[in-house]
Amino acid sequence: MKYLFLIFILCFQNIFAKELILASTKSMPPYLYHNEETGIEYEIVNEALKAAGFKKIRRIDVHFRRGIILLNMKEIDAITSNMANNLYDQVKHPIYSSNLTLNYIDCAISLKENNFQLNNIKNFYNKRIWAFKSASKIFGPKFEEMTKENKGYTESFDQKRQVKVLLRKRIDIAISDKNIFLSRLKLESSKKDGKKLFNFHSIGKPTKRSVRFLDKKIRDDFNKGLKTIKNNGKYKEILKKYKDLYSQEC
Template sequence: MGTTVSMPPYLNEEKFTGIEIDLIKNAFMNQGIKEFKHVDSSFKRAIKLLVENRVDAIITNGSNTYYSDFKNIYPSHTILNYVDCVISLKSSKEEFKKPSDIIGKRVWAFKSAKKSLGQEFARAAGLTAEYNESIDQLLQPKALLKGRMDFAISDRNIFFTQALKDKIDLNLFRVFNLSSKTPRVLRFHSKKLRDLFNNGLSNIRKNGTYELILAKYKDQYKSTCN
């Protein structure tokens, strides 16, 4: 499997665990596949590895339009949703109600946000001079605390898990609803393997395994911004 950088609580790269990884592994194990190997890569390199059959699957955002240019790539059913939110410092008094509110602000978003968060957000980002995207969301809490941006666009679970690790008081932040959840999927070069995974995912939803995994991470994963 091709994965991106370690992003707890979804992926702990060192141990190859996390809520997303545990769901994926259990879906495969339901279908008799019990050995896994992951390859760390950027999302653009990951699709290259997949097209060249150097990995069997890659973990991606389901809504990312970047992948629409590639033929014979088969996305799975949604594994779970990332919960994308707009986060500011309470002390900044910044307000967010709609995507155009980022115009004129300093914004740090997750990599591929413009391709994943819809046309209205993409237009606003294009009109924002100090708009940047980075694959490493783990740097966002400290950077926001230091006032290096007005808004962080991040999955709330990644942001707050890292903030706690950095020993930052979560009450310093204000979270705004982006009205967007990013479905996470596996993309395969084999339709047969994709279908096998989908069957396993469906089965663990039915037999209770899926909910048990969510319960294991209940202190780290919330399905809404607030």
């Protein structure tokens, strides 16, 4: 019996001694600054893993389609993602989504001078729209129907040029997380009040974020770590650190 207990302890220790490989989407301030290894989402996930006992965490930079391939090949252990992204159904192995880590605040963004009224999906049909990849699958069936019928609708992984293209009036609406858009705006514009040039329209509930794991036990440990940092104040401390960069509504 003593030996069985010892084996259990050794196996338990090995789980946390092993390097955990975590994939994240490409650098998107304020959620993730790859060069600086910081950002609100980065720190929440990292602190939750540390609270769960994981010491060795290696991060790699991928877009989600590459992430699906790596999950299929079991070359990564986990990936940060939108909870509602059903494209991960393509993964051949069981994957386990964590509890909510934080929300992305996705908005329809237009130039204030245009005075668009975007409180009804019908008002999107005749607009030139640039959205983030997979947006058509996130905002419900009516929005998805619009994306199929509107020839001016397009999606892209790379959102870096959204601010510039919208300012130059080459599109009518940018669909983006508000905080990512405003972070890009700070880099693209020298105007301190550049935010006042835009209207931010709500297009649904905030987009829930989570971490998807190949191993159910690791997912469960992560959830415990996430609960720990919410209870001990660390989670609130991270939100406070980024309060000027993270708005929680459109």
